[in-house]
Amino acid sequence: MANSENITESLAQTPLYKQGVELKARFTSFGGWQMPVQYSGITHEHQAVRNAAGMFDISHMGKFTLQGKNLISQLDTLVPSDLSRLHPGQAQYTVLLNHQAGIIDDIIIYFQGTDTTDIQKVVIIVNAATTHKDKTWILQHLDPDTVQFQDISRDQILIAVQGPKATSYLQSLVTANLSSIKAFGHLETTIFDQPAFLARTGYTGEDGFEVMVDHHLGLELWQHLNHAGVLPCGLGCRDTLRLEAAMALYGQDIDDTITPLEAGLGWLVHLDTKGDFIGRSVLEQQKAQGVQRKLIGLQTQGRNIARHGYPVLAAGEVVGEVTSGTLSPTLSYPIALAYVPTSLAKVKQQLEVEIRGKAYPATVVKRPFYRSKNRVSN
Structure with a gap:
């Protein structure tokens, strides 16, 4: 700081x-x-x-407005989520994917509706550090003759x-x-x-x-x-x-080398209800064969806080890495997110985290760590 x-x-x-x-x-x-x-x-x-x-x-944060004919169907090819089910006034949290199904960014697409001339309007909010990258990627894959894009960041x-x-x-x-x-x-x-x-x-x-x-x-x-x-x-x-709330931070918990299935974002992947999209074949293969690594929740004891980049150990061997960690102000104990092999991702699995050269016990726990009673439903 x-x-x-x-x-x-x-x-x-x-x-x-x-x-x-x-x-x-x-x-x-x-x-x-x-x-x-x-x-x-x-x-x-x-x-x-x-x-x-x-x-x-x-x-x-990056802020885009888009309007044009068949806009939703065009955006649908860039994300694994089925945007066709959105009604005016609804939004979808989702991810832009590259051809390896890596996450270019996590975004929210707000569908504002369709006017009498069949022009659809959308607002997209993206992460600050990826605004230029996202803008370039989106524009590369939309029809410039039918879509008007405005960066209002x-x-x-x-x-x-x-x-x-x-x-x-x-x-x-x-x-x-x-x-x-x-x-x-x-x-x-x-x-x-x-x-x-x-x-x-x-x-x-x-x-x-x-x-x-x-x-x-x-x-x-x-x-x-x-x-x-x-x-x-x-x-x-x-x-x-x-x-x-176990919400991913782009650049730490997710990036363009990690797929949504590995990141625990499988609920964003709608393979059964939509057509082709960038990265689909990779996700289909992962769905069929299973992923090799998973993002997990970890709980440690006392003041032993597992920070970003700390090694995760099993039987004394490094098996993964912490992506985010803190002392939870609400729960009063340390929590963290980390990637480990799928075989070690089960709840109650006992692991260790190396903190300043010493190994400390860590337990795989359910995510989110905390769920508010005040949240409203979709």
Whole structure:
């Protein structure tokens, strides 16, 4: 972690950067951006999201709008999920795949609907560090004569309002009944009489919304929510929250060498209900023969925290590697994700993690590590 003055000027800053400075946030480099890692403290912010509400500046994430005829069927060839089943106002968390079925990125596709001229409209949110790569890949595989693609990443502020009280803080600002929106539902509305896109999605394992608005409204909304009592939160607690919910972090838990079946994302692969897509043959083979490695959940004891890159051992031999690990603020014990051979991926399997040159016991446990009672259904 570093203070803002110690970070190079080459890093990009979100439109809410100055608000973070005013709130005395600590900043860090993330995906080419200068991002707040914490404001009032990681544990304090984590508990606010689990018990009340917190807000995150996630304006660094990539944001695309697409429209055109047969848009959904074209996008359907890029992902293993069946997009044809989406209705207007619904979204699909999924993954872009390369020809080896490796994960180029994990993304959310929001289907806004089809107009009277058969033009379909979609919003896609992607990870910050992969925005250019994703844009290039998508454009390579869409028909430029029928699809209009717009990169609005720098034009819009994105604020995630997360926690059991998140809906109540936002409800007073919109006329739509937010409680009627299911998980991964979304709508276009207004906040302070200005256009806003709201989606019941997030990266914390809690209920909440992600709100996309223009710069002026984003600044106004951030200040309003802060004054109303929504706690500003940084990447530090965003990481502990998503890890408790066993949500993958791109570049650590998943990347372009790992398939969704290896990563425990088999629920995104709809081989039986859709046609051909990039990487399908590899996934069919893995489905038939089984994968050689799997992403697992690990629990260690005391303060023995298994961090990213630490070796996983079985019978004294290195068999895998930790991808993410932390001391869970909610559960009060260390948790981690790791890849190991499939034969060692069973729940209750006893393994070890090498921490600073010494092996410590670790047990394979079910994921997610924590499941909130506040989450709404799809």
